[in-house]
Amino acid sequence: MAQEAKNQDLPPLVTRKAVKTKKELDLLLGDKGARYYKEMEVFPVDTAALKKTLDATCKSRLRTWLEICAHCSLCADSCFFYLANDNDPKQIPSYKIKSTLGELVKRKGNVDTKFMINCMDTAWGKCTCCNRCGMYCPHGIDMGVMFGYLRGLCFSQGFVPHEMKIGSCMHWLYNAQMDVTVEDYVETCEWMAEENEEYYPGLEIPVDKVGADIMYVVNAREPKHYPQDLAEAAILFHLAGESWTVPSKGWEGTSLAMFAGDWACCKQQVEGVYAAMERLKVKRYVGTECGHQHRATITEGPYWAGRKSGEPPAPGLHYVEWVLEALETGKLKLDPAKKIKEPVTLQDPCNYVRNHGLTDVTRKIMSYIAEDFREMSPNREHNFCCGGGGGMNGIGRYREERNIGLKVKREQILATGAKFVVSACHNCWDAIRDLEEVYKIGIKWSFLKPILLEMVIVPDHLKPKEE
Amino acid sequence: MKKNRIALYVAIAGLASLFIIGAVYAQDDIKSLKHDIFVERERPVALFPHALHADEAGIDCLECHHIYKDGENVWDESEESDCTACHRLKADGKKQPAMRAFHANCKECHEKEGKGPLTCGECHPRKK
Amino acid sequence: MYEFVSGPLALISFAIFFVGIIIRIVWYVKGLDWQLDRVAYSEKLGAGIKGAARSLFHWLLPLNRTTANHPVFMAVTYLFHICLVLTPIFLMAHVVLIEESWNISWVTLPDKVADYMTLAVIAAGIFFLIRRLTDPNVKILTTASDYIVLAIALAPFITGYIAYHQWELGAGYKFWLIIHILCGEIMLIAIPFTKLSHFVLSFCSRIQLGMDYGIKRGGTKGRGIAW
Numbered sequence: 001m002a003q004e005a006k007n008q009d010l011p012p013l014v015t016r017k018a019v020k021t022k023k024e025l026d027l028l029l030g031d032k033g034a035r036y037y038k039e040m041e042v043f044p045v046d047t048a049a050l051k052k053t054l055d056a057t058c059k060s061r062l063r064t065w066l067e068i069c070a071h072c073s074l075c076a077d078s079c080f081f082y083l084a085n086d087n088d089p090k091q092i093p094s095y096k097i098k099s100t101l102g103e104l105v106k107r108k109g110n111v112d113t114k115f116m117i118n119c120m121d122t123a124w125g126k127c128t129c130c131n132r133c134g135m136y137c138p139h140g141i142d143m144g145v146m147f148g149y150l151r152g153l154c155f156s157q158g159f160v161p162h163e164m165k166i167g168s169c170m171h172w173l174y175n176a177q178m179d180v181t182v183e184d185y186v187e188t189c190e191w192m193a194e195e196n197e198e199y200y201p202g203l204e205i206p207v208d209k210v211g212a213d214i215m216y217v218v219n220a221r222e223p224k225h226y227p228q229d230l231a232e233a234a235i236l237f238h239l240a241g242e243s244w245t246v247p248s249k250g251w252e253g254t255s256l257a258m259f260a261g262d263w264a265c266c267k268q269q270v271e272g273v274y275a276a277m278e279r280l281k282v283k284r285y286v287g288t289e290c291g292h293q294h295r296a297t298i299t300e301g302p303y304w305a306g307r308k309s310g311e312p313p314a315p316g317l318h319y320v321e322w323v324l325e326a327l328e329t330g331k332l333k334l335d336p337a338k339k340i341k342e343p344v345t346l347q348d349p350c351n352y353v354r355n356h357g358l359t360d361v362t363r364k365i366m367s368y369i370a371e372d373f374r375e376m377s378p379n380r381e382h383n384f385c386c387g388g389g390g391g392m393n394g395i396g397r398y399r400e401e402r403n404i405g406l407k408v409k410r411e412q413i414l415a416t417g418a419k420f421v422v423s424a425c426h427n428c429w430d431a432i433r434d435l436e437e438v439y440k441i442g443i444k445w446s447f448l449k450p451i452l453l454e455m456v457i458v459p460d461h462l463k464p465k466e467e
Numbered sequence: 468m469k470k471n472r473i474a475l476y477v478a479i480a481g482l483a484s485l486f487i488i489g490a491v492y493a494q495d496d497i498k499s500l501k502h503d504i505f506v507e508r509e510r511p512v513a514l515f516p517h518a519l520h521a522d523e524a525g526i527d528c529l530e531c532h533h534i535y536k537d538g539e540n541v542w543d544e545s546e547e548s549d550c551t552a553c554h555r556l557k558a559d560g561k562k563q564p565a566m567r568a569f570h571a572n573c574k575e576c577h578e579k580e581g582k583g584p585l586t587c588g589e590c591h592p593r594k595k
Numbered sequence: 596m597y598e599f600v601s602g603p604l605a606l607i608s609f610a611i612f613f614v615g616i617i618i619r620i621v622w623y624v625k626g627l628d629w630q631l632d633r634v635a636y637s638e639k640l641g642a643g644i645k646g647a648a649r650s651l652f653h654w655l656l657p658l659n660r661t662t663a664n665h666p667v668f669m670a671v672t673y674l675f676h677i678c679l680v681l682t683p684i685f686l687m688a689h690v691v692l693i694e695e696s697w698n699i700s701w702v703t704l705p706d707k708v709a710d711y712m713t714l715a716v717i718a719a720g721i722f723f724l725i726r727r728l729t730d731p732n733v734k735i736l737t738t739a740s741d742y743i744v745l746a747i748a749l750a751p752f753i754t755g756y757i758a759y760h761q762w763e764l765g766a767g768y769k770f771w772l773i774i775h776i777l778c779g780e781i782m783l784i785a786i787p788f789t790k791l792s793h794f795v796l797s798f799c800s801r802i803q804l805g806m807d808y809g810i811k812r813g814g815t816k817g818r819g820i821a822w
Binding site: 057059060061063064065067068069070071072073074076077087089090092094095098134135136137138139140141142299300302303304306308309310311354355356357358359378382 | 622623624625626627628629630631632633634635638639650654659660661664665668669672730731732733734735736737738741790792793796797799800801803804805807808810811812813814815816
């Protein structure tokens with residue numbers, strides 16, 4: 001009783017507005033989700049606002065999709081959650097969207113709290129917005145797009161998973177998915193350059209170099225948790241002789257705001273990156289080995305920023321595109337003797353494969369680095385989501401659902417016979433790591449950078465001088 | 468011999484009248500439009516009881532039979548009365564193809580008069 | 596009665612059908628929004644048209660993974676739709692009526708072929724019905740409207756078959772013919788107002804998604820994706 005009374009005095013955690021202050025963020029971080037979800041259970045739905053949003057944003061494309069769905073169930077086995085849950089009909093993409101967004105639209109937003117919580121649990125806990133189902137629907141109904149939209153509605157009503165609320169708040173406060181400030185980032189860059197300069201003379205991480213050819217943008221996890229990734233990127237650019245830079249402001253390419261459905265925050269986030277591109281007058285953007293970074297900043301970002309061309313201010317490359325170019329032009333030379341001898345397979349991330357067509361780039365890279373490359377089946381744009389996309393990896397509430405979902409990827413990997421998985425995407429990388437942790441199938445996994453660094457031939461003039 | 472000649476005249480007249488009666492009867496015997504030009508029929512032969520139209524209903528021959536000269540129907544009983552002599556499978560100049568000519572001739576009249584069948588199966592019934 | 600259903604009522608049905616589907620197409624296109632949909636429809640129209648054409652090509656022909664994964668169902672679906680659309684349009688009796696009314700005509704199917712196509716529609720419809728009643732995946736998705744829509748689509752074919760073969764079935768040829776025409780008219784009228792609008796909106800949706808992939812999702816990168 002005393003505890004409850006105390007809770008009532010605390011400011012609410014569940015709010016319809018995005019959280020934009022450090023104080024509120026700390027409050028959210030102070031809770032592990034227990035109070036948050038409890039509050040949510042009695043948090044009212046603003047049906048009038050919901051109706052208004054639906055009227056303004058739910059247009060012919062979505063309404064037509066909902067209306068013409070033939071209820072044929074052909075999308076069922078396109079969804080890895082359906083397969084992983086022993087063909088549970090409740091996991092059919094069409095059923096999931098029909099029972100949530102479909103009902104919401106039918107009832108013109110006149111729904112209750114329980115309904116909205118179910119929407120949240122479906123939009124984040126049963127869909128990773130991998131968009132695979134859309135490729136299998138004879139009508140061309142993309143349920144992943146609709147779940148993205150539903151996430152936006154849920155966010156606007158406050159029904160958003162705890163970690164996603166925090167994620168969007170981070171972006172509002174730090175323009176990054178984690179509490180890494182511009183100063184922290186620049187410092188990390190300097191540190192990493194210093195750390196490795198001894199082995200790679202002349203190595204630098206140029207910050208805010210105006211007129212560089214390449215602006216390199218990262219995922220906040222790199223400076224925060226794996227700064228060596230930043231060093232590896234720097235070394236590879238250095239060895240390739242690239243003119244490159246990292247921006248101070250606008251250094252982060254990812255967007256948990258996209259996973260959260262906080263569209264205003266998405267806009268703010270990409271505009272920061274675009275401003276850096278313009279400020280530094282760079283020729284091209286290269287984003288790190290992260291799938292949703294590419295989707296958020298290069299593919300979807302231009303639209304949030306109101307760019308009619310659908311293009312960012314400078315052409316946007318995913319890291320794999322740069323790697324292939326460097327290999328094909330000979331900027332980076334790999335020692336063929338160091339090719340990976342053991343069987344190796346490749347994880348195709350939905351966000352830049354199915355959603356940006358980079359189907360062959362990674363395969364060509366594999367031909368440079370692997371002697372026994374084995375395709376997963378299905379692959380390329382038909383590949384299954386790793387199981388951790390769309391924010392799934394980070395949401396505690398759906399950990400069990402996520403782990404069940406991983407089974408599909410487990411079977412795919414096992415079928416290749418390879419014990420080594422290359423993944424040029426943070427979320428896929430995480431999911432595969434967790435897969436090993438949960439199912440213990442004896443696999444290794446890696447980004448491209450460490451593999452390349454193993455094999456790259458350092459040109460003589462860049463080698464450290466013998467003392 | 469004179470008697471013989473008269474008998475011969477009577478016989479000829481009798482035969483002739485038999486022929487005429489036979490011809491008339493033969494005409495009134497028309498029950499359907501069994502024209503040979505319809506080599507491959509999609510539907511069963513159309514029913515057309517001539518007597519019902521000509522005698523009982525008393526429809527003027529010229530309502531259906533026609534040969535136009537200077538915009539006037541000059542058909543008479545000595546003229547061609549086989550519809551498909553002029554109306555062939557395909558349209559020929561101003562002459563409608565046979566099926567269309569029949570449909571127009573029959574259905575438009577049935578419609579106008581409010582009598583006679585209009586639906587496909589009532590004119591083209593399948594044998595039971 | 597026959598004159599009424601085959602005359603004014605037919606005209607009204609055709610008018611509702613054509614005006615209805617035009618309104619639906621216009622409404623669909625007007626509702627597209629480059630920023631909400633996040634597809635630069637007009638700025639990258641060329642890439643969009645290419646993507647749309649690619650999408651239509653792969654799905655009008657059975658050149659897609661769904662057909663590979665579900666060959667039986669998709670074969671039945673293709674057959675159903677081909678027969679459902681072609682039979683009434685190229686049926687000789689229909690063309691003859693149209694020619695006599697409006698003096699336009701086109702090639703026709705031999706009645707025998709049309710007869711088999713009608714049977715194919717009915718058989719496929721029964722297959723869909725059984726699937727809906729028995730497959731747990733389809734069952735969970737099914738609503739009453741799915742049955743109604745299936746009935747609306749099948750009724751003209753079943754009654755047309757009865758009328759063509761002049762089966763009496765206790766009511767006589769003329770009754771079944773009139774019912775057949777009414778069923779056809781109900782279907783025409785229902786198309787713009789029900790799920791049957793997928794007759795045109797499925798093309799709209801496919802073109803839209805094709806444009807999405809052609810413009811944004813890598814249509815200009817690599818070998819392009821068939822969606």
